[in-house]
Amino acid sequence: MKENIYFGTYTKKSSQGIYRATFDPTTGTLSTPQPVVAVENPTYLTISPDNTLLTIAKEGPLGGIAAYDPSQDSYALLADALTEEPNPCYIAYDQKRHFIYTANYHTGQIKVYQFDNGKALTLCDTVTHKGYGPRHEQDSAHIHYTDLTPDGRLVAVDLGNDTITTYDVTETGKLKFVAVLKTKPGLGPRHLVFAPDNETAYLVGELSSTLSTLHYDKNGGTFALLNTVSTIPENWGQHNGAAAIKISQDGHFVYVSNRGHDSVAVFDVTTKKPQLLQLVDTKGAFPRDFALDLTDKFLVVVNQETDNISVYQRDQAQGTLTLLSQDIPLPEGVCVYFDPTNA
Numbered sequence: 001m002k003e004n005i006y007f008g009t010y011t012k013k014s015s016q017g018i019y020r021a022t023f024d025p026t027t028g029t030l031s032t033p034q035p036v037v038a039v040e041n042p043t044y045l046t047i048s049p050d051n052t053l054l055t056i057a058k059e060g061p062l063g064g065i066a067a068y069d070p071s072q073d074s075y076a077l078l079a080d081a082l083t084e085e086p087n088p089c090y091i092a093y094d095q096k097r098h099f100i101y102t103a104n105y106h107t108g109q110i111k112v113y114q115f116d117n118g119k120a121l122t123l124c125d126t127v128t129h130k131g132y133g134p135r136h137e138q139d140s141a142h143i144h145y146t147d148l149t150p151d152g153r154l155v156a157v158d159l160g161n162d163t164i165t166t167y168d169v170t171e172t173g174k175l176k177f178v179a180v181l182k183t184k185p186g187l188g189p190r191h192l193v194f195a196p197d198n199e200t201a202y203l204v205g206e207l208s209s210t211l212s213t214l215h216y217d218k219n220g221g222t223f224a225l226l227n228t229v230s231t232i233p234e235n236w237g238q239h240n241g242a243a244a245i246k247i248s249q250d251g252h253f254v255y256v257s258n259r260g261h262d263s264v265a266v267f268d269v270t271t272k273k274p275q276l277l278q279l280v281d282t283k284g285a286f287p288r289d290f291a292l293d294l295t296d297k298f299l300v301v302v303n304q305e306t307d308n309i310s311v312y313q314r315d316q317a318q319g320t321l322t323l324l325s326q327d328i329p330l331p332e333g334v335c336v337y338f339d340p341t342n343a
């Protein structure tokens, strides 16, 4: 069965908003993405299990989130929550509690919304981080990611103050601080993924171009650092900002995109000490995001600055990638999302 794939974009140049394409997992063929939702800066998106498209959104000076109905081609707007502030950069949905969480890089804030009946978005809580780091990009807190831990806490990754913070979520959507891990100064943590064992997490450091292995202890809600490796070659002398991180369904391989080196780094993580297997050229500039398809046999990456998508076949036993295509057009691509509801 063909898979639906959505692309979030910046709309600073020619992009019209959210794009959708179909992906054939028997051949690895991706159709040319077409615009489906006209919205400013849908830079991150997700689809809830009950089939609501939730996205970062902007409307002139207002920033926030919006919810659309993807069951019809009109993608009717169900609800939005926009206020006078920069738009966030990450959105997550909590199916069990019907909450939505956002991370805002610019304000250093996490917001929690209730999404009842799929019709109204009510703000339940706002948490503001403080602090900074040694790099010029770390002038203040810059939360880049917030999502659920496997045991239902919330974890926030702050690039600005080099922290990984865990929160409990109350029934009314309030966040209660649990614990914080301070990384090496200047690491610039951006995103993390959990392994299927639910106690190992892999963290990408944007400013340091690193991949760190963390141990998550669900009893105390704490993270501990196990090791850190580079995502780029030692002799790379130009700018690089590591960006997206994904893990294979079997938990054996981790993938990280490198903006600058313009590659995807492939790691074997079977021993929990990542071993670099491959650095594949993304055939474009600034690979901001990528995703493994629903079968885990392919990887699709968007090159933000060259407006193209590249597709790779993934060897499921070895973890390695082989380029299949590199010239599928997509303006200002920043998010790749396979719709899990059409699996």
Ligand SMILES: O=C1O[C@H](COP(=O)(O)O)[C@@H](O)[C@H](O)[C@H]1O
Binding pocket: 043, 087, 088, 089, 105, 106, 241, 243
């Ligand atoms: O990875 C990055 O993300 C931040 C946050 O995204 P934004 O769309 O909320 O601005 C961005 O500012 C930064 O340039 C980029 O490297």
